[in-house]
Amino acid sequence: MIIPHAKVGSSLKNKTGGWRSQKPIFNPELCKKCGLCQLHCPENCISGVEMDKKVEERSVAKTDYDFCKGCGICAKVCPFGAIKMVEEEK
Numbered sequence: 001m002i003i004p005h006a007k008v009g010s011s012l013k014n015k016t017g018g019w020r021s022q023k024p025i026f027n028p029e030l031c032k033k034c035g036l037c038q039l040h041c042p043e044n045c046i047s048g049v050e051m052d053k054k055v056e057e058r059s060v061a062k063t064d065y066d067f068c069k070g071c072g073i074c075a076k077v078c079p080f081g082a083i084k085m086v087e088e089e090k
């Protein structure tokens, strides 16, 4: 029998457990506030880049590690190399 760890609902209702093997580190000095990572994150846990604001009024991207699953998509899509995936400390 399979016992699901996540309840039915949006990804922002299901906290990541201790199983994440990698996590993204955001470098605020390289972030150009383009919002691509925020757009592509399947967990919708990246925030900070308010696309309705002018670039100079936006804050840099950041993620909520309670919900980040460590998939690495954000690091792949960032055109400025501002996100680096690192191994989780166990």
Ligand code: SF4
Pocket (backbone or CB within 6 Å): 026, 030, 031, 032, 033, 034, 035, 036, 037, 038, 049, 060, 061, 077, 078, 079, 080, 081, 082, 083
């Ligand atoms: S994709 Fe990269 S540069 Fe663009 S908002 Fe995300 S971290 Fe910043």
Ligand code: SF4
Pocket (backbone or CB within 6 Å): 023, 024, 040, 041, 042, 043, 044, 045, 046, 063, 067, 068, 069, 070, 071, 072, 073, 074, 075
């Ligand atoms: S690693 Fe995946 S889940 Fe975590 S912030 Fe990046 S795109 Fe979102």
